[in-house]
Amino acid sequence: MSQALEKVDELPGVHARISTTKLGKAKAVISKIALVALAISVSTYFVKRPFGIPIGKAFEDATTSADLCPQVDELVPEKNGVIWESLQDTYSTEEFKARAVDWLGGAVRIPCVFRLQFRVVCHLNLELTIVNTYGLLYVWKGSDSTLKPLLLTAHQDVVPVLNTTIDEWQHPPFSGYFDGEKIWGRGSCDDKSGLIGIMSAIEVMLEGGFKPTRTVVIASGFDEEGASSLATTMLERFGENGFTMLVDEGSGYGESYGRVIAVPGIGEKGSLNVRVKVTSPGGHSSLPPPHTSIGMLAELIVQYEKNPFEVHLTRGSPTYKSAQCMAQHAPGISPSLKKHMLLAEHCDGALRAAEQELFMNRAFMSLVGTTQAIDIVEGGVKVNALPEQAWAIVNHRISTESSVSATKVRDIELLESLASNFNLSYTAFGAHISDVDAPSYGTLTLSDAFQGGLEPAPVTPSGTDAAPFQLLSGTIKATYNSHRNIPGSDTIIVSPGIMSGNTDTRFYWKLTDHIFRYGHQEGAGGGSLPSGVHTVNEAISANNFVEIIRFFTTLILNVDESSLP
Ligand SMILES: *[C@@H]1O[C@H](CO)[C@@H](O)[C@H](O)[C@H]1NC(C)=O
Ligand SMILES: *[C@@H]1O[C@H](CO)[C@@H](O)[C@H](O)[C@H]1NC(C)=O
Secondary structure, three states: OOOOOOOOOOOOOOOOOOOHHHHHHHHHHHHHHHHHHHHHHHHHHHHHOOOOOOHHHHHHHHHHHOOOOOOOOOOOOOOOHHHHHHHHHHHOOHHHHHHHHHHHHHHHOOOOOOOOOOOHHHHHHOEEEEEOOOEEEEEEOOOOOOOOOEEEEOOOOOOOOOHHHHHHOOOOOOOOOEOOOEEEOOOOOOOHHHHHHHHHHHHHHHHOOOOOOOOEEEEEOOHHHHHHHHHHHHHHHHOOOOOOEEEEEEEEEEEEOOEEEEOOEEEEOEEEEEEEEEEOOOOEOOOOOOOOHHHHHHHHHHHHHHOOOOOOOOOOOHHHHHHHHHHHHOOOOOHHHHHHHHHHOOOHHHHHHHHHHHOOOHHHHHHHOOEEEEEEEEEOOOOOEOOOEEEEEEEEEEOOOOOHHHHHHHHHHHHHHHHHHOOEEEEEOOEEOOOOOOOOOEEEEEEEOOOOOEOOOOOOOOOOOOHHHHHHHHHHHHHHHHHHOOOOOOOOEEOOEEEOOOOHHHHOOOOOOOEEEEEEEEOOOOOOOOOOOOOOOOEEEHHHHHHHHHHHHHHHHHHHHOOOO
């Protein structure tokens, strides 16, 4: 995530990580509701069926036959099988781990302003274009120029380290210290492990003599402007839809309800920062009006918090698909949630019941709906002066099912009656809401605080006919298995999901429809990000970093030999 937009303390997993005690309580609370809802849902389901199949039978059919989250087998490179096998052996050695630790540690030690002139080998074999001072665009030319290139992206910049938190770091934030298990420091997870993971994979593949058939492009931005100029350059050079697929930073895999699940992000929420500004006449505090600008603003803020956005789980949305995968594959979820999710596709009652249970996890609910957080407030200059103006900024994260304009409309309507009660002339996003000519006591203005409303990302196809998603799934499974030297296609489940923060991919929408946010990091459950991301003590295990290198190697080799366009 780029630092400008994000400061997420606890990055929630896609899947509800409800603690068992909470879950126990929650179960007690909803058992009644669930039963009622189940009754409704089953009868609805029953009514919809053309023939009078007994309720129990209908229920069983739905819960046993449907495969809501079909899985692919692991995908091991075939044409590129020889080099893949040999690199898997390399990656299993202690010597290689030491090299990997050196590479990532070295990158962490280059603080913040980090222009990565990658190692000599890569330079000789990859064409490098510097875009807008810090943006790096590497092109590793394939032999067949009719194939659309694979695009891998990662950002170089890191979240700033606050001076006040320096003492809390076990090892200095830019030490790149290796304690025998983990590599410590800012960027070790977010996102130097991504960039160095990609470059390390390429370096080792070059050493192994691999020559790609399909071109691989690596784009690494530095801040938002960097990503935006890289996007322009790539669009000029490769054209609209010029890439076969794109993998950017994102979550990884982890255990969730008794199952190891990897969660590539197929969607990303939008965002909008709304400035709510009130002005009213100044004057001496000894002769105050009943409401000052600050008092009115306070009431407007309360109005926001009293009215959270209505949130619903929508069929087909990334969060719905995640819940389906949990229902299908995670043994630890409650039986009622499992039943409801399995019926939800065709039954509104079951969908609402599942939603009710899922939303007891607030983090999950936040991922589904549009959120609001009053994050900044300012007003007043002196105790003896009435404040002529006061303002606050409301940060919205917009649901994948909503839009910037729907969010604006809802905010405008929310404050309309208070504006009229306070006799404020009301303007929102450049339009007059109240009668311009009516005399008023003061003004209320809503505006886009940073001129930067972001629409939710287009949702990447993830169905059984979506070849890039299936390729990524098989790659994740092959990587996971090879790293552990285990067989099987259900050792790890791959579930579509949503990225909780924003990535640079918002600049890359035109380059391909198949955008994934996935870094194969070992997280704390169901695709949440590992600890330390965006806060103190960021660290990654060397073992997981080697696995990330394996992941990028397998991905490049699989895409290289695939029949994707
Ligand atoms: C943080 O600490 C550094 C180094 O001690 C210093 O140069 C910088 O001015 C400090 N920044 C703030 C905002 O205090
Ligand atoms: C609003 O305030 C203006 C200015 O004080 C005043 O002229 C007008 O009558 C007020 N309107 C209402 C509806 O109170």
